[in-house]
Amino acid sequence: MRIYLSKAIQIKGKDWKIACDSTNSNYYPVVFYSHAHSDHIPRKLPKTDIITSKITQLLMRNFTSNFEEPTYHESYSQNNVHFKQKSSGHIVGSTALVIESSEGKVIYTGDVSIRDKGFLEPFKPEKCDSLIIESTFGTPGYVFPEYDETIKQTKEQISYYIEKNIPVVLMGYALGKAQMLYHSFSELSETIVMHGANYKINSLLMDENVAGSIPAIAYVDAKETELLEKKHDWILYTPLKSGRDAFFSYLKKKFNAKLFAFSGWCISPNYKFRMAVDYGVPISDHADFKELIEICEKCDPNQIYTIYGDNVRFAAELRKLGFNAHPLSKQTLLDSYF
Ligand SMILES: [Zn+2]
Numbered sequence: 551m552r553i554y555l556s557k558a559i560q561i562k563g564k565d566w567k568i569a570c571d572s573t574n575s576n577y578y579p580v581v582f583y584s585h586a587h588s589d590h591i592p593r594k595l596p597k598t599d600i601i602t603s604k605i606t607q608l609l610m611r612n613f614t615s616n617f618e619e620p621t622y623h624e625s626y627s628q629n630n631v632h633f634k635q636k637s638s639g640h641i642v643g644s645t646a647l648v649i650e651s652s653e654g655k656v657i658y659t660g661d662v663s664i665r666d667k668g669f670l671e672p673f674k675p676e677k678c679d680s681l682i683i684e685s686t687f688g689t690p691g692y693v694f695p696e697y698d699e700t701i702k703q704t705k706e707q708i709s710y711y712i713e714k715n716i717p718v719v720l721m722g723y724a725l726g727k728a729q730m731l732y733h734s735f736s737e738l739s740e741t742i743v744m745h746g747a748n749y750k751i752n753s754l755l756m757d758e759n760v761a762g763s764i765p766a767i768a769y770v771d772a773k774e775t776e777l778l779e780k781k782h783d784w785i786l787y788t789p790l791k792s793g794r795d796a797f798f799s800y801l802k803k804k805f806n807a808k809l810f811a812f813s814g815w816c817i818s819p820n821y822k823f824r825m826a827v828d829y830g831v832p833i834s835d836h837a838d839f840k841e842l843i844e845i846c847e848k849c850d851p852n853q854i855y856t857i858y859g860d861n862v863r864f865a866a867e868l869r870k871l872g873f874n875a876h877p878l879s880k881q882t883l884l885d886s887y888f
Contacts, residue, residue, distance in 0.1 A: 584660025605643025641726030675848035688864025729762030793826030
């Protein structure tokens with residue numbers, strides 16, 4: 551079996567081949583899409599066999615255009631090779647791929663998290679021969695504080711303002727981070743408003759009763775009915791942008807709104823100032839460094855390929871701990887030929 555990078559991450563066995571999270575529209579006989587973040591899917595989907603979850607399929611249909619309708623599978627078998635999905639705990643609909651064949655067992659994590667956030671099933675590591683794992687926070691130092699405690703403290707801060715009739719703006723990526731925020735904080739106010747992409751994606755997920763979606767008012771409607779002027783205890787969800795952005799300056803000036811940014815990068819003390827927000831909350835939909843190591847230990851693979859983020863550094867850190875780990879790069883492709 552060969553695992554290599556050539557325009558896309560590819561896994562090739564004796565008489566089978568699959569591409570993972572290909573962002574180009576090339577034809578591959580079978581493609582696995584782990585989740586619908588834009589750095590994991592192409593703009594145009596080729597007509598081919600696609601393994602993905604029902605929710606990712608729904609999102610991809612909205613985010614991409616098709617040459618012709620592909621054939622979707624939740625699991626797939628070919629020549630005694632079995633492709634199965636399991637939750638990767640990253641965002642709504644995200645899955646990891648488990649491939650079992652006579653050549654061994656491979657797990658491709660895509661983006662991954664093992665934290666229990668209350669509405670998503672976390673990734674559960676299992677023994678495998680080869681592990682292909684993401685490296686977003688694959689640098690020591692990127693270790694987040696305990697999730698439940700962070701949510702509890704943030705709830706207290708938000709409640710403090712809501713009770714004083716000061717509105718809050720909770721900023722996080724509209725797909726993934728936003729659902730964590732809706733799940734954790736929406737009970738704190740009766741007036742939930744969503745801006746642009748947040749409203750659009752939430753409506754799509756609401757239609758399918760996906761956990762993490764909630765009833766909300768579109769910002770354009772709230773503006774038209776002057777709801778934001780009438781009530782002052784609202785929560786507005788928006789994508790994460792700089793607090794210096796004209797829209798956020800307007801919200802601060804007009805409503806004295808407090809800005810909360812949610813990102814794993816908030817563990818860097820400068821982040822809050824760089825983003826010009828009142829609070830920076832370090833929660834992420836990715837595993838932190840300690841959790842990435844925990845996944846590797848529990849999967850106990852013979853070889854690890856690191857992908858996405860600083861994968862060269864992460865592979866080096868894993869080798870220090872005794873793992874047989876290499877960054878998956880063009881170089882890996884050459885290595886496997888020679
Ligand atoms: Zn992602």
